[in-house]
Amino acid sequence: MLKLKNSDLRTSITQVERNMLKTQGFSQEEIIGNFSFPEMVYLLLKGEKPSGNHEKMFEAVLVSFCDHGITPPSTISKIMASAGSPVNVCIAGGILAFGENHAGAIENAMKIFQEGVKISDAYNDLHQKLHGSSLRNIETKVKRYPDLDIVIIQKIQGHENS
Template sequence: MQSAAKWKTAITKIEPNKIQIRGYRVDELMGRVSFPQAIYLILKGDLPSENVGKLIDAMLVSSIDHGASPLSTLAAINIASSGAPLNAALAGGILAISKYHGGAIENCMRELLVIKKLKDDENFTTREAVEEFLSLYREQKKRVSGFGHRIHTSDPRTQKLFQLAQELGIAGEFVEIAKTVEELLEKSVGRKLPINVDGAIAALLCELQFPPELANAFFIMSRLPGLVAHIYEEYTRYKPMRVIHPTEWEYDGPKERRLELT
């Protein structure tokens, strides 16, 4: 009897005493390639430049946590308070990352790509393409993803990411498009809707030619350590089954401190 054809994967090859990630031995990658570079490798198939690795590193740090109020954090700590194990609480937190929380990166990428296509197809300037796009969105009463924040009037993470992208030679057309959207949105709605960290990451993932389908994975990978920290704090600091109010909390950790460079 003929055996069924084997299905294929191009990601990892496993042999006795050998593990190859996209063709590279994992023991050769260890200690020589950063985790962000390894993420790029496993997702895109090739090792990135050092500069791209640095930018992805900054992107992952940028969204590592945002306090105890985000829905993913609240979901995770409520599940942890029930006595569920870490993997269950973590899964609950991840499942709360969706359209309205953490999910704006993919939508924003798609919108930036639409603007880029308008610019190329119609031979528009960046400003003309953005104006056309915003006009269409106003007609359809749609909201542009990746702009505005409930707390920050100028997202410090966006500023730093764009600064790094410029210094590393990665900032290009999509960063320009995002900044133009921010400028024209303010004129359109009469108030500033700053590029938030989701919008910044979206622009940079476009610069790095990642597909939008992978966009929200970057938020999930970034936020995982923060969720783990909140879950562990819940286990070790509070009694089970407590009432967790979404806004009635305060920070009591270390005071602000500056990073000392060596």
């Protein structure tokens, strides 16, 4: 049986006890066969199961990271693997090759998306303070892009968004 030298190591991600293993509060029995790969990675990173929309977007991000030809990140990982490096080192080498031209577009897109979420939350908070109700409870005109799972609010109570 493996024993840790330092038993003071703690994590909030996994709880291990005799005959019980939980990840972020979910038992292994709940996870295996019921969680998709994107749901599991999201759970590990965020500490919660993603909503349907978050899962779809996160799955798209994971798929975009799959090898799609001869690009520096995948080439570096392959060269490192051919030299006999351990798989974790090969993956790290590929990830470290990400930059402005390789996987950088995703980083920039996520920065824009995060900024949009911040603006939306700030606008909603301001509306709550001024009008005593959340935008989520107000009739709005929206433009929907179902393939991208995006909704743009065009007018709220007759006032144009800027």
